[in-house]
Amino acid sequence: MTAEPRRVVMADDHPQLRAHIRHALEAGGFEVCAEAGTGPEAVRLAQEYEPDVVLLDIHMPGSGIRAAAEISRLLPATAIVMLTVSRDDNDLFDSLRAGASGYLLKDTDPERLPAALRGVLSGEAAIPRALVARILDEFRDPGKRRLGRRSKPASLLSSREWEVMALLAEGLTTDEVAKRLFLSPTTVRVHISSVLRKLRVKDRQSALDLLREEP
Numbered sequence: 001m002t003a004e005p006r007r008v009v010m011a012d013d014h015p016q017l018r019a020h021i022r023h024a025l026e027a028g029g030f031e032v033c034a035e036a037g038t039g040p041e042a043v044r045l046a047q048e049y050e051p052d053v054v055l056l057d058i059h060m061p062g063s064g065i066r067a068a069a070e071i072s073r074l075l076p077a078t079a080i081v082m083l084t085v086s087r088d089d090n091d092l093f094d095s096l097r098a099g100a101s102g103y104l105l106k107d108t109d110p111e112r113l114p115a116a117l118r119g120v121l122s123g124e125a126a127i128p129r130a131l132v133a134r135i136l137d138e139f140r141d142p143g144k145r146r147l148g149r150r151s152k153p154a155s156l157l158s159s160r161e162w163e164v165m166a167l168l169a170e171g172l173t174t175d176e177v178a179k180r181l182f183l184s185p186t187t188v189r190v191h192i193s194s195v196l197r198k199l200r201v202k203d204r205q206s207a208l209d210l211l212r213e214e215p
C-alpha cells in the first residue's frame with residue numbers, strides 16, 4: 001500500500017514564491033495542505049492541520065521566529081524549517097532556539113526542498129554547510145561578536161527593508177535583489193532610499209557599515 005504523502009503548512013508573505021515552493025514540494029511527493037502569509041496565520045493553520053512540517057519565512061508580518069516558537073510549543077511532533085533570505089547569525093540562532101530543525105536559504109534550488117524536508121523528518125538537520133560552520137564557530141568561541149539584526153539602527157527598518165539590505169550586504173546588485181525578492185528594481189530602490197533616510201546616511205555602503213555596528 002502506498003504511504004500517505006507528508007503534509008506541509010507553508011508560510012511566506014510572497015504569493016509568487018509560495019506558488020514556486022508548492023509546485024516543487026508537490027512534485028517531490030509532499031502535500032501542501034495550507035498556505036499562510038503571516039506568523040499568526042501560520043500558527044493557526046498549523047493547529048488546524050497538524051502537519052508533518054511547517055515551512056516558515058523569518059521576516060514576514062508577525063515574525064516567523066515567534067511563530068516557530070509557538071508551533072514548537074503547541075505541536076512538538078511537527079518539524080519546523082525556516083526558509084529565508086537571511087544569513088544573519090542572530091536569525092539563525094534565534095530560529096534554532098525557537099525549535100527549528102532546519103534553516104534553508106531562499107536561493108536553494110526549489111527541487112532540493114523535498115529531499116531536505118525528508119531529511120528533517122528522518123531526524124537530520126537541514127542547514128547549509130556555510131551556516132553549519134557558523135554554528136561550530138559559535139561553540140568554539142561563544143563570546144565572538146555577531147553583527148546584524150538586533151542593532152539599534154536595524155530596529156528602525158521594516159522587515160522588507162532589512163531583507164533588501166541583507167542581500168545587498170551579500171554583494172547582490174539591485175536587479176539581483178529584485179529578482180530574489182520578486183520585486184521590481186524600482187521598488188528595491190525605493191526601499192533603499194527609505195533606509196538611507198531612516199539611518200541618515202548618504203549612500204548604501206554607509207548604511208551597511210552602520211547596520212554592521214555592534215548592538
